[in-house]
Amino acid sequence: MDQQAWTYFFVVLTFGTYIYIAIRSKAGSTEDFYVAGHDVHPVVNGMATAADWMSAASFLSMAGLIAFLGYGGSVYLMGWTGGYVLLALLLAPYMREFGKFTVPDFVGDRYYSGLARVIAVICALFVSFTYIAGQMKGVGVAFSGFLGVPANVGIVIGMAIVFVYAVWGGMKGITYTQVAQYVVLIFAYTIPAIFISLTITSNPMPQLGFIGDAAGTDISMLDKLNTVVRDLGFTEYTSTTKSKIDVFCITAALMFGTAGLPHVIIRFFTVRSVQAARVSAGWALVFIAILYTTAPAVGAFARLNFIDTVNDSTYISDTENYEARAAQIVRQGGKPVPVWYKDWEKTGLLAYDDKNGDGIMQYRGPNAPDGIANEVVPNRDIFVLANPQIAQLPGWVVGLVVAGGLAAALSTAAGLLMVISSAISHDLLKRTFKPDMSESDEVLVARVAAAVAVICAGLLGIFATQLPFVAQVVAFAFGLAAASLFPIIFLGIFWKRMNKEGAIAAMLTGLITTFSYIYYFKFGGGSDDQWLFGVSPEGIGFVFMWLALAVGAVVAIMTEEPPQDIQDLVEDIRIPGTRRAHGIADAGMQPVD
């Protein structure tokens, strides 16, 4: 079979598996639909959480980003894993003991306020839609790059698949498909990584190759990489041009943002107990760490390999016969442009501009000592996608990588869809506007909401590809989660005195400041030298999180303390097994065991 046949084989096989699982796990009740019956095994939930969390960006773009940013890429590695420590220690067990369905459930009930609930719904919807547009775009890229299908058709196929298992199975269907998707994506990520590690360092473990010597030498791989990039005029791999405070704040915004993301938090509602919620967070991070400790190695290897094979090679144009010309170049003592480069050039992910007209591909940084201008511009997504070919792996590995990228995108999209659908059917309708709705009506509305959300997300993916800011809006998602949702959930558990007025003030402070700051610098024409404390829009959520905490606390102290029922509720969620219903806190919905 050729590469495309293998790709079709894996994509059809995995999509079929997802649909099969979905049909096996139809959701009957609201409890099934929103929280998978509160009955998911902690390890299974950990695996589902890992797939839920690792998006198209983690799978396709992160290693490439690190390859270009070197040490600067650490913000993603620490930021997108460290948040799980916050989740496990500060939120997950308490949210589970609280015992309801959604994040706005917690906000609305803990702060005895419909307004607080609605603001939380707005935050959750904004964060989720921002995020899901990127996933759908990732699906389109994978289809158009590998299956010869136009990107928009790819998005529609992706929408149809998610539609089947999210609308039919709800959280229950999503949980078990996410487990299958995790298995697909982790194999797809690690297999090429092992082979490229063998090529570059002779060590099959990428994590060990990362700190080992370059193959056939006694120089460490990272020292070699530092020398190579420095000689070409780039910043050394192990250093960064970002300021310390900015690295600090971006890492922190990603960590606290992770802990405040509704689609991650709701995964911990699906397990049976507080103990299970804690250990499940641990397993989630184990499964995430397998990919996240491999990624920096893949990034470093890919950078080294890219320079080795592409820099100073002789370009062969499409009009020439590749084999004949390559043989001729080798005879003349030159280096022909590699085959994988020619294959990927068609996708537009690589660009070559022969500025000095010598037919040689010079790859240079901004401070090249030999003064030659850079002629090769690689897209950061190329590294993970082209890795199997760079390492000369068989065609089926490429097929597996495509299936893995799709699994990463679809699993995250499904988790986000759950947040969107429950925010509408549960938080807005059942809990706010139509409390007398029957359970079967609520499940029906949730299905319709999920269906509408799938279509909206697909349209966003289709039309947002024409807009320039898809990647940049991710800063919004994390910044807003960190500054608006994290503070009030945290204070709601750890500070009994926190009240309705404080919560509304804190959410609005975080929401408005972070939104305005990011909007101003990303779309409003703000320049870098105007940054507050030298913090970029990516990291500002962390700064405004503290502001939100402070404003919330001051307002709470100046206003009336929360009713006794609420204080009793807070006492209960801190101690496992003591949760009872408390008057106004649980008037709209009884806590589930």
Next chain:
Amino acid sequence: MAQDNQENMGADPTAYWAATKRLTVVLLAVWFLVSYGAGILFRDALDNYSFGGAPLGFWFAQNGAIYIFVALIFIYCWKMNQYESKFRIKE
């Protein structure tokens, strides 16, 4: 309710909550030290040492902190289970 009282006999939720808070603070201090400390603030000093072929601070930022994060969560689970039996907290 009578059954509840019997089940919770000898339970000490106040001490449990105090122990929980103490543990949380200690573990978060470690969390801060290995990521923001070793990986960012003190990284230049740590880079004078190396871990295998990687500068130590750089390694913490790209790999080491993640391993310790995993360990922290499991230590938390283990200690919390201990507290729950010690203070007779039953789910």
